Amino acid sequence: MKHGGDVLVEMLLQYGVPVVFGLAGGQTLPLYDAIRSRAPRIRHIPMRDERNAAYAADGYARISGRVGVCDATVGPGSIKFTSGLAEAYNSSIPLVALVSDMPHDWLVVRYRGGGNQLVDQMAVLAPLCKWTARLPTARKLPELVQRAFHMAASGRPGPVAIELPQDLFKEVQDGDAPSVEPRFGAVPAYRPAPDPGAVRAAVELLEAANRPVMIAGGGVWCSNAGPQLVALAERLALPVATTLSGKGAISETHPLALGVLGSLGGTSAARKFVEEADVILAVGFKFGQNPTYLWTLPTPGQRLIHLDIDGAEIGKVFPIEVGLAADARLGLAALLEASQAARPIEPVAARIAHLKAEWQANLAAAAAAAQPIKPQQVAALLNELAGPDDILVCDASFASGWGGMYFEARDNRRVIFPRGMAGLGWGLPAAIGAQLARPASNVIVLAGDGAMTYCLGELATLAQEKLNVKVVVLNNSTMGWIKWEQAVFWDGKFQSTDLSRVNFAVVAQGLGCAGWQVSDPAGLREALAQALAAEQPVVVDVETSASEAAVPKFNESASARAYMEADAA
Numbered sequence: 256m257k258h259g260g261d262v263l264v265e266m267l268l269q270y271g272v273p274v275v276f277g278l279a280g281g282q283t284l285p286l287y288d289a290i291r292s293r294a295p296r297i298r299h300i301p302m303r304d305e306r307n308a309a310y311a312a313d314g315y316a317r318i319s320g321r322v323g324v325c326d327a328t329v330g331p332g333s334i335k336f337t338s339g340l341a342e343a344y345n346s347s348i349p350l351v352a353l354v355s356d357m358p359h360d361w362l363v364v365r366y367r368g369g370g371n372q373l374v375d376q377m378a379v380l381a382p383l384c385k386w387t388a389r390l391p392t393a394r395k396l397p398e399l400v401q402r403a404f405h406m407a408a409s410g411r412p413g414p415v416a417i418e419l420p421q422d423l424f425k426e427v428q429d430g431d432a433p434s435v436e437p438r439f440g441a442v443p444a445y446r447p448a449p450d451p452g453a454v455r456a457a458v459e460l461l462e463a464a465n466r467p468v469m470i471a472g473g474g475v476w477c478s479n480a481g482p483q484l485v486a487l488a489e490r491l492a493l494p495v496a497t498t499l500s501g502k503g504a505i506s507e508t509h510p511l512a513l514g515v516l517g518s519l520g521g522t523s524a525a526r527k528f529v530e531e532a533d534v535i536l537a538v539g540f541k542f543g544q545n546p547t548y549l550w551t552l553p554t555p556g557q558r559l560i561h562l563d564i565d566g567a568e569i570g571k572v573f574p575i576e577v578g579l580a581a582d583a584r585l586g587l588a589a590l591l592e593a594s595q596a597a598r599p600i601e602p603v604a605a606r607i608a609h610l611k612a613e614w615q616a617n618l619a620a621a622a623a624a625a626q627p628i629k630p631q632q633v634a635a636l637l638n639e640l641a642g643p644d645d646i647l648v649c650d651a652s653f654a655s656g657w658g659g660m661y662f663e664a665r666d667n668r669r670v671i672f673p674r675g676m677a678g679l680g681w682g683l684p685a686a687i688g689a690q691l692a693r694p695a696s697n698v699i700v701l702a703g704d705g706a707m708t709y710c711l712g713e714l715a716t717l718a719q720e721k722l723n724v725k726v727v728v729l730n731n732s733t734m735g736w737i738k739w740e741q742a743v744f745w746d747g748k749f750q751s752t753d754l755s756r757v758n759f760a761v762v763a764q765g766l767g768c769a770g771w772q773v774s775d776p777a778g779l780r781e782a783l784a785q786a787l788a789a790e791q792p793v794v795v796d797v798e799t800s801a802s803e804a805a806v807p808k809f810n811e812s813a814s815a816r817a818y819m820e821a822d823a824a
Contacts, residue, residue: 259396259424260285263353264293265432266400270440272324274691275353276300276311280328282355282421300687300720303712305332307684309339309352309414314688316348317671318646320479321441322407323688326353329421330372333380336416338678340383343414345675346500347477347541349407349442350414354380356389359420377418385413393426397433404435408444411565412477442477443564449581449589457536457560457577458593461491464534464558469493470516470546473500473674474539474563478583481505484538487591492598493536494607496525498546499655499672501539503664510604514611517545519806520659523617524610529553536560536590539583542572543674562586618660624776627800630654630729632776634661634701636783637727642697643667645787646689650682650702652736654729656805658701680709683726687713690722697723697787704730704757711762717792718767725786726768726794728759731801738801739809739819747818763794774798 263286267275279287279301290299302308305327312323323343327333333354343350357373381387386406390399399417406415438444461467475484475497481504488495488511495505496516505512514522516529526548529535535553537560544550550572553559559575561568566580579586622631634657637647641662647670649658655672664670671689673681682702690698707728717724738752763770769791773782779797786793802819804810 256427258285258288259393259419259426259428260287260289262396262428262432263400264289264297266397266435267324268293268296269432269435269437270404271321271437272297272440274298274300274315275324275326276302276308276315276688277326277353278302278305278308278328278332280332280355282329282357282424283326283353285425286326286353300691300716302684302716304710305335306338306680307710307713309336309343309350310681310684311688312350313339313343313348314648314671314685315692316350316688317476318669318689319692322349322351322404322439324351324353327355329354329356330374330376333376334374336380337383338676340380340414340416342673342675342678342681344383344385346673347412347473348414348675349412351403351407352380352414352416354416354418355424356418356420358422377416380416383414384416386415387417389418390420390423393423393428396428401435404439405444408439408442411568412442443582446478446582446585447564447580449562449579449586453577453579454589454593457579458590460534460558460560460577461493461536461590462594462596466532467491467493467534467536468528468532469495469536469538470529470540471495471497471501471504471538472540473498474583475501475504477539478564480538480584480587483584483587483591485509487587487594489600490591490594490597492600492603494528494603496529498540498543498674499659500674502659502670503668506665507663508665510607511600513607515659517659518548518808519545520656521546522611522660523614524607527610528607532557534558534560536562538562538587539564541568545674622661625800626776627774627798628776628779629803630657630799631661631803632779633727633729633783633797633799634658636780637699637701638662640784640787641668641699644695645697645699646671646693647699647701648682648686648689650700650706651677651679652703652706653805654682654701654703654706660805679706682706683710683713686724687716687722690724697725699787700724700726702726702728703735704728704732704759705734705754707759708757711766714763714766714768714792714794722792723790724792725789726763726792727783727786728794728796729799730757730759730796731799732756733801735801735804739804739806739815742815742818743809743812747815747822749822759794759796768792768794770794770796772796772798
């Protein structure tokens with residue numbers, strides 16, 4: 256006889272789910288029992304923190320294009336899902352969170368701790384999800400799971416959470432697990448086409464423009480619309496800037512690629528082209544504060560075309576002239592088919608090449624060898640040493656800026672960032688998910704020391720699961736972004752930003768990984784090369800300068816730099 260866990264896991268397999276990330280709890284035992292009996296078709300990755308389970312499912316979903324699945328036990332476990340679900344919600348990442356609960360008839364003692372671990376957990380998680388639901392009876396489990404995947408993968412993707420009372424989850428079930436629609440195991444589940452009239456209006460606007468430009472957001476990756484984006488850009492000689500989430504939607508070696516747009520990790524070429532544009536085509540882009548420079552772009556007078564799968568996003572932040580509510584791939588393909596004129600790309604490509612050469616020269620100068628080591632040196636070497644299929648996972652704060660500026664996304668090389676909530680500690684667990692989504696790739700984590708202290712326990716997960724993840728820690732013993740904020744806006748009155756020195760190499764060794772420290776710039780290249788070549792998880796602890804910022808507005812303040820350098824001395 257089967258129980259609810261068997262039914263659930265059979266359905267996960269039909270949706271193409273090979274891995275679930277979570278932390279064991281007594282109320283979730285039917286899930287683990289069912290996974291155990293179906294190995295190796297599906298496996299459970301025991302994380303060290305429920306927040307990190309959600310982050311790992313997020314990283315898996317970003318790299319695989321499939322729905323990520325995570326689990327947590329009732330009460331203290333489920334409540335720790337909040338950071339991970341919020342990141343996925345704001346970044347439009349499809350997740351299904353499996354949340355266990357005490358027996359269903361314990362509801363009367365839930366409030367104010369009348370039952371151990373009990374809390375109204377779904378009320379806490381609901382604002383961070385597209386949809387939440389509670390299993391009402393055992394026989395409704397298949398219907399609940401089907402609805403969860405449908406909601407996660409349809410329209411604008413996002414996380415959902417379903418609550419599984421212990422008694423109903425382990426109840427004996429008769430019959431086979433029902434069949435599912437496999438389309439809901441990946442995104443986009445459906446590809447809505449744009450309105451033909453809106454397509455014609457958009458093409459007329461683009462063809463009449465003198466200085467058109469395209470901005471590609473994370474929706475281009477969700478739709479796997481890169482080839483269509485490149486084809487349209489080449490047809491109309493459209494320079495392409497990307498957000499951090501869209502980085503790599505066009506190879507950054509392409510002559511029309513401007514690089515990242517934004518105050519964190521952005522290029523001067525991207526900003527200049529977007530500022531000068533008369534028509535902007537925004538694709539899969541939610542107009543967040545970083546790529547719009549605190550909503551100062553687009554500027555008044557610029558004409559805006561917005562293509563997004565979620566009609567609620569169109570015109571939400573800025574007035575638009577043409578809205579295309581459609582899947583990015585179909586929308587771009589429709590624009591390409593409707594466009595008649597083809598522009599030569601050579602004139603605009605020559606200007607892009609000139610501006611990018613100036614920018615790259617500045618980057619190279621900033622990454623020159625120095626003592627203490629600059630984070631720019633580390634990021635530049637990772638770009639040089641990483642292979643064509645490698646994945647860089649940047650943690651929040653300056654690590655995202657260094658990765659955005661220095662690591663070139665091209666061909667099958669990917670870079671992912673936590674842009675939904677930008678919470679510290681996302682990088683390492685997201686890399687676990689990324690590695691399981693693409694096992695043949697080196698997965699590299701770039702994180703500050705502050706971020707690493709959020710997720711150290713997952714180094715033990717790397718060792719236990721033998722995951723080929725390399726962790727590079729920019730260790731400056733401070734919360735860099737906050738310290739720079741105090742330097743720029745608070746006259747260098749530093750408070751609560753300095754951290755005690757942690758030897759992450761020794762910590763890594765204690766948790767089962769290889770680990771070594773680097774403080775001499777002469778040994779940096781060899782240390783990183785050895786780490787990337789190693790066939791085991793490695794932590795490289797790099798002692799870096801705290802006097803470097805990945806945000807141009809910080810660097811432009813001479814007084815702030817003086818405060819930082821004086822403090823470092």
